[in-house]
Amino acid sequence: MKTFLIDAPGRVSHGQKAKPIPRDGEVLLRVRRLGFCGSDLNTFRGGNPLVSYPRIPGHEIAATIEAVTPGVPPEYAPGQSVTLLPYTTCGTCSSCRSGRVNACRHNQTLGVQQDGAFTEYIAVPWEKLVPSEGLGLAELALVEPLAVGFHAAARGRVAAADTVLVFGCGMVGLGAISGASLHRGARVIAVDVADPKLEMAKQAGAAHVINSAKENLHERLLELTAGHGPDVAIEAVGSPATFTACVDEVGFAGRVVYIGYAKAPVSYETKLFVLKELDVLGSRNATREDFRQVVAMLGTGRYPVAGTITRTVSFDEAGTALADWAADPSAVTKIHVLV
Numbered sequence: 001m002k003t004f005l006i007d008a009p010g011r012v013s014h015g016q017k018a019k020p021i022p023r024d025g026e027v028l029l030r031v032r033r034l035g036f037c038g039s040d041l042n043t044f045r046g047g048n049p050l051v052s053y054p055r056i057p058g059h060e061i062a063a064t065i066e067a068v069t070p071g072v073p074p075e076y077a078p079g080q081s082v083t084l085l086p087y088t089t090c091g092t093c094s095s096c097r098s099g100r101v102n103a104c105r106h107n108q109t110l111g112v113q114q115d116g117a118f119t120e121y122i123a124v125p126w127e128k129l130v131p132s133e134g135l136g137l138a139e140l141a142l143v144e145p146l147a148v149g150f151h152a153a154a155r156g157r158v159a160a161a162d163t164v165l166v167f168g169c170g171m172v173g174l175g176a177i178s179g180a181s182l183h184r185g186a187r188v189i190a191v192d193v194a195d196p197k198l199e200m201a202k203q204a205g206a207a208h209v210i211n212s213a214k215e216n217l218h219e220r221l222l223e224l225t226a227g228h229g230p231d232v233a234i235e236a237v238g239s240p241a242t243f244t245a246c247v248d249e250v251g252f253a254g255r256v257v258y259i260g261y262a263k264a265p266v267s268y269e270t271k272l273f274v275l276k277e278l279d280v281l282g283s284r285n286a287t288r289e290d291f292r293q294v295v296a297m298l299g300t301g302r303y304p305v306a307g308t309i310t311r312t313v314s315f316d317e318a319g320t321a322l323a324d325w326a327a328d329p330s331a332v333t334k335i336h337v338l339v
Contacts, residue, residue, distance in 0.1 A: 001120035004318045004337075007054040009046030012319035022123035025071035029082070029122050033137045035060030036322060036335045037145065038170065039112055044322050047263075050112050058116035059086035059109055062140035072126045081132040083140040084124055086110035086117075087285050102151065102285040109285070118318065120339060130291045139298045139305055141336055142171075146294045146303075147286035148259065149175020149236065153184060154290065155283045156232040156257040160185035163225055165249060166206070168236035169197035171334050172259055174204045174308065175294070176234045181205030183297050186232075189224055191217065191242075194330050203304040221249050228252075234283075235259060240266045247272050247280075255279040312336045 003015045022028045040057040042048040065080045076082075086109055089096050093105035110116040132140055149172045158164055164180040166173055169192040181188045182205045189208045190201035198209040210220050221229060229251030235242050238260030246256045247268060256278055273280065297303060310332045313321045318337045325332045 002315065003056055004118040004315065005054045005056050006040070006043050010044065012044070012322065014316070014319075017119065019121050020123040022067065022069050024069050025125055026069055026123045027065055027072055027076060027126050027129060028067040029063035029084075029124060030066045031061060031063045031117050031120060031122060031339045033062040033141045034058045034117060034337045034339060035141045035145065036325065036337070037111070038172070040322065041325055041329065044326055048112070055111070056115035056118050057111040058118040059111040060141050060144045061086065061117045062137040063117075063122070066121065068126075075131075076126055076129060081135070081137065081140060082129045083132070083143045083291070084128045084130055085286075085288060085291060086128075086144065102287050107285070118337070130288070130295065133295050133299055135295060135298055138309060138336065142305065142308060142334065143291055143294050143298070144286070145171040145334070146175035146178065147290040148172050148283075149177070150179035150183065150290040150294055151286040152176045152234050152236070152257045152259050152283040153179035155281045156234060156255045158184045158186050158232055162186040162231040164188045165191065165221065165230035165233040165246075166201075166236060167191050167234065167242040167245065168260070169194070169201040170236065171308070173236035174200065174333070176236055176259070177201055177206050178204045178297065178303055179293070180232070180234075181207070182302050183293055189221065189230060197330075197333070200304065200307055200333060203307055217245065218249065225251065229254065231255070232257065238262055240264050244268060247278065250276070250278065252276045255281065257281045257283050259283045309334050309336050312338065315339050
């Protein structure tokens, strides 16, 4: 079967490998549609510290069940459309023992620490499957990145009475925006430096948008929050400036949630942690419940699926599309590849 590989920073290739044979309790999936993740872009650029080369990327997956094996529950059958949780869990580390399996110390995400789904077929344990609930393939391939943003909203304990500040309107930021607004009913203020991404943020549920390259962020936030600052600040950029801005701008007794990795060391005015009595939280991957909530939200038709997908290409065009994204990241929200 055909594969797509990132061989080294800036180098890709297409290859062949044997079709997997599922073991008992596994499901053979025919991969139909894949999304390129920001981690794939970082792998291509040589900036992903979790990756070794060569690597088959891919963990934003829409697939159909090709075959089942003994031990798979009867609700899963050939022809059924699914997505899946692309993470592993060891069951023994402190995260797993506390029930927070999404933060497993030994996690091996598809396409990152282990080869991913940019192939024609993959075999996975049935427990990783997430049923489609009537969604199409384009929607299913968006579930995982949106779920990462949904998880950040959950970590921030976002409630309907909250005002939530989200830095970054890329794919994961859109997940945080829609998770906080469309799912939890909060008022969201989205911040970015690209007007097209801010327009997409409004479609995903943001009540207000701020282009921080054109407006005074601090003054605008005070204006929108009656001088108090937002209740929750979610960082989905990965910049030292936005890491510190979350702490600076969130209100007293606020919650700060970090999804991104800062690309350089971050210096804080630490007295704000104490004076504001902040909850500062990390957010990693997503849980099955986050996936279910995203599937339900997409089922309402309120999320702008078509507008989110910037470009759809064939499997043979995957390398060109990835290189184009690396050359102009601000022009892309999501690239989908048809297998």
